[in-house]
Amino acid sequence: MKFYQTITLKNGKEAILRNGDAADGEAVLEVFIKTHEETDYLLTYPEENTSTPEEEAEFLSEKTESENGIEIIAIVDEKVVGTAGIGAHGTKYKEKHRADFGISVLKEYWGLGLGTALTRACIECAREAGYAQLELSVVADNEAAVSLYRKEGFVEYGRNPKGFNSRISGYQEVIDMLLDLE
Ligand SMILES: CC(C)(COP(=O)(O)OP(=O)(O)OC[C@H]1O[C@@H](n2cnc3c(N)ncnc32)[C@H](O)[C@@H]1OP(=O)(O)O)[C@@H](O)C(=O)NCCC(=O)NCCS
Secondary structure: OOOEEEEEEEOOOEEEEOOHHHHHHHHHHHHHHHHHOOOOOOOOOOOOOOOOOHHHHHHHHHHOOOOOEEEEEEEOOOEEEEEEEEEEOOOOOOOOOOEEEEEEEHHHHHOOOOHHHHHHHHHHHHHOOOOOOOEEEEEEHHHHHHHHHHOOEEEEEEEEEEEEEEOOOOEEEEEEEEEEEE
């Protein structure tokens, strides 16, 4: 899928939100690794991500060509500073109305409105792709993310008390949330 939007951040700077493509592979991989180092709320540890820049480029290219998936990148001062994406939850008829959502922004750029804009962009794309429901999982202690999702209309439908096992803090409760798009 394709997407393009410019927004003004809370600090007055301009940000471009657009679908990532093959040429963004290396920059997106760097942001992926850095965001996963900066927080304990994401699924993987940096060394568990074994993608190469070439594989990331291929992933982004496939998303651009896809009719029901997208990886949107946020660019500030010509630098990729955050990503958010949607993808099909499953390919079988009984599940193909469901999409999964994920997002991360570099810590230096938190609180400027990028998370909100990226989430709204993904919701727009999920509707355009015809999904009935957008779904996510979030660590219960991740206050910024939980309040962002609630603000954008996601509702909680379950909790897994030992959803994640963090090397730092032990078990983390994970909340499952969904947004009804119909
Ligand atoms: C969650 C995340 C994407 C938010 O991005 P952001 O660019 O800071 O988001 P915004 O500036 O648009 O703020 C979004 C909302 O989050 C909430 N929020 C932001 N910081 C907060 C904080 N410190 N405490 C509580 N709520 C907070 C507010 O509701 C805010 O909306 P408002 O400004 O209209 O009040 C970002 O913190 C992040 O990338 N975290 C690390 C990765 C991550 O946790 N991803 C989600 C995994 S499920």
